[in-house]
Amino acid sequence: MQIALPNNMTADDALALAHQMTHLAHHDALTDLPNRILLDDRLTQAIAAARRHGTHLAVVFVDVDHFKHINDSLGHAIGDQLLQSIATRLMGCVRSSDTVSRRGGDEFVVLLANITQTEDAVLGAAKILTTLQAPHHIAEHTLQVNASLGISVFPSDGEDAETLIHRADAAMYQAKNEGRNSYQFFQQAMNVRAIERQSLEGGLRHALEHGEFVLHYQPKFNLKSGTLTGAEALIRWRHPDRGLVAPAQFVPVAEHCGVILPIGQWALREACRQGQIWRDAGLWPGRMAVNISGAEFRGNGFLDGVRTILRETRFDPHYLQIELTERVLMQEAEPTISVLRALKAMGVQLVVDDFGTGYSSLSYLQRSPIDAVKIDRSLVRHINTDPDAATIASAVIGMAKSLKRQVIAEGVETRDQCAFLRAHNCDEGQGYYFGRPVGAEEFAKILDMGVSDAVLLGKGSVFPSSYHLDDVAFLGAAP
Ligand code: C2E
Ligand code: MG
Numbered sequence: 001m002q003i004a005l006p007n008n009m010t011a012d013d014a015l016a017l018a019h020q021m022t023h024l025a026h027h028d029a030l031t032d033l034p035n036r037i038l039l040d041d042r043l044t045q046a047i048a049a050a051r052r053h054g055t056h057l058a059v060v061f062v063d064v065d066h067f068k069h070i071n072d073s074l075g076h077a078i079g080d081q082l083l084q085s086i087a088t089r090l091m092g093c094v095r096s097s098d099t100v101s102r103r104g105g106d107e108f109v110v111l112l113a114n115i116t117q118t119e120d121a122v123l124g125a126a127k128i129l130t131t132l133q134a135p136h137h138i139a140e141h142t143l144q145v146n147a148s149l150g151i152s153v154f155p156s157d158g159e160d161a162e163t164l165i166h167r168a169d170a171a172m173y174q175a176k177n178e179g180r181n182s183y184q185f186f187q188q189a190m191n192v193r194a195i196e197r198q199s200l201e202g203g204l205r206h207a208l209e210h211g212e213f214v215l216h217y218q219p220k221f222n223l224k225s226g227t228l229t230g231a232e233a234l235i236r237w238r239h240p241d242r243g244l245v246a247p248a249q250f251v252p253v254a255e256h257c258g259v260i261l262p263i264g265q266w267a268l269r270e271a272c273r274q275g276q277i278w279r280d281a282g283l284w285p286g287r288m289a290v291n292i293s294g295a296e297f298r299g300n301g302f303l304d305g306v307r308t309i310l311r312e313t314r315f316d317p318h319y320l321q322i323e324l325t326e327r328v329l330m331q332e333a334e335p336t337i338s339v340l341r342a343l344k345a346m347g348v349q350l351v352v353d354d355f356g357t358g359y360s361s362l363s364y365l366q367r368s369p370i371d372a373v374k375i376d377r378s379l380v381r382h383i384n385t386d387p388d389a390a391t392i393a394s395a396v397i398g399m400a401k402s403l404k405r406q407v408i409a410e411g412v413e414t415r416d417q418c419a420f421l422r423a424h425n426c427d428e429g430q431g432y433y434f435g436r437p438v439g440a441e442e443f444a445k446i447l448d449m450g451v452s453d454a455v456l457l458g459k460g461s462v463f464p465s466s467y468h469l470d471d472v473a474f475l476g477a478a479p
């Protein structure tokens with residue numbers, strides 16, 4: 001490329017311009033941090049130096065948690081300022097011999113150029129996490145952000161820049177999976193997972209186009225009367241080679257790569273479509289609960305998507321329940337509440353899933369238009385064996401009831417658990433004790449029989465795994 005210089009430019013001007021252009025080529029325009037090119041360069045030099053001196057270095061991959069949400073809800077200008085603030089904070093965490101770079105989006109890579117032991121990297125990572133957490137004051141907003149960090153160390157995790165960055169990225173992904181706001185060191189197994197993840201991403205898109213997803217339906221019961229109150233729709237991937245794949249194996253990946261948006265839309269539409277088919281056939285499926293992940297809920301088109309699906313499937317919003325986890329609800333309380341209100345105004349019921357796993361906030365529950373909480377199965381599992389679980393479970397039930405919210409227990413597997421929940425006035429129950437998730441056809445048989453008949457059939461029912469409701473006490477009034 002030829003650049004025409006003005007005639008009157010002096011040698012000094014030309015030098016300054018050349019300098020400026022070199023700077024631009026090596027720095028990120030938004031934060032003025034070194035970009036990928038300069039980082040690769042510095043990393044390569046640092047590796048050579050570490051090799052010469054027999055020292056170590058660490059690469060820390062930093063990804064801001066839920067940045068997209070802030071960008072989407074508050075606008076790009078605020079998002080940009082937040083990234084600048086994060087860049088400044090990161091610079092404050094490191095020594096002058098270290099490099100903080102921005103890879104693009106909300107991803108930063110920090111090179112800790114001279115560490116003597118892995119503990120140094122741990123200290124560095126911990127410092128980054130705490131430094132970023134302090135509130136960022138941007139325009140009139142006070143923003144709190146967390147980050148997920150992945151660390152790779154030279155020479156044990158890789159001998160060249162590309163490998164080290166790649167492995168720090170894989171470790172970061174693991175940190176996200178383990179609940180965010182944490183750091184992870186690279187482990188060999190992650191490399192395998194990163195490769196699997198890539199092929200999984202492609203597989204998920206293919207699955208969507210080829211109709212390989214199915215929904216299973218798990219019944220929910222009123223614990224006082226024993227009647228069916230509805231179903232939870234749970235997605236499965238009918239993989240041509242691997243058989244039925246559980247959501248835990250692909251939903252997190254789908255969330256990470258964004259393909260959860262079309263998958264989630266598919267699931268919501270399919271659940272409403274199926275619910276309406278049952279209603280048109282004169283069956284009573286009760287309320288249909290659909291799980292919505294954070295990425296979907298925070299996506300721009302979420303509310304419109306729900307409206308469109310309800311209209312197109314003709315499914316009455318009053319029969320739709322949306323399940324969101326505590327974690328999703330506790331982030332960014334204000335925008336979340338406005339979306340919840342809009343759903344509520346449509347008539348949709350709102351349920352907090354996996355409730356009681358550590359993020360619950362009584363005041364939040366009180367302020368938000370939540371209809372029901374679903375006690376997490378990890379609590380239900382130990383309800384009869386661990387006094388702490390029993391105490392927490394009964395406190396959760398009591399608290400939710402005092403706020404006039406419904407309480408559903410998930411993962412009910414035994415008669416004793418069921419008895420405990422009934423004794424503590426839990427409203428609804430769901431779990432293997434009553435029935436496993438089954439395909440639409442099998443669920444239709446349950447509906448076709450009429451639920452109370454199915455209940456009365458008890459163990460002799462045609463559903464081998466379902467309805468252990470021969471428990472006579474169950475059918476009477478609450479104890
Ligand atoms: P979840 O919403 O908490 O769903 C309950 C999970 O507990 C289901 O696992 C269900 O099969 C399982 N379960 C039910 N009864 C029992 C029991 O008695 N004992 C035990 N141990 N487990 C029981 P599943 O179907 O594997 O789903 C796992 C998670 O995947 C769900 O947890 C939900 O968070 C997510 N998921 C499922 N379908 C969708 C979907 O369509 N969209 C999104 N975004 N997430 C989904
Ligand atoms: Mg659920």
Ligand code: MG
Pocket residue numbers: 353354374376377410
């Ligand atoms: Mg749950």
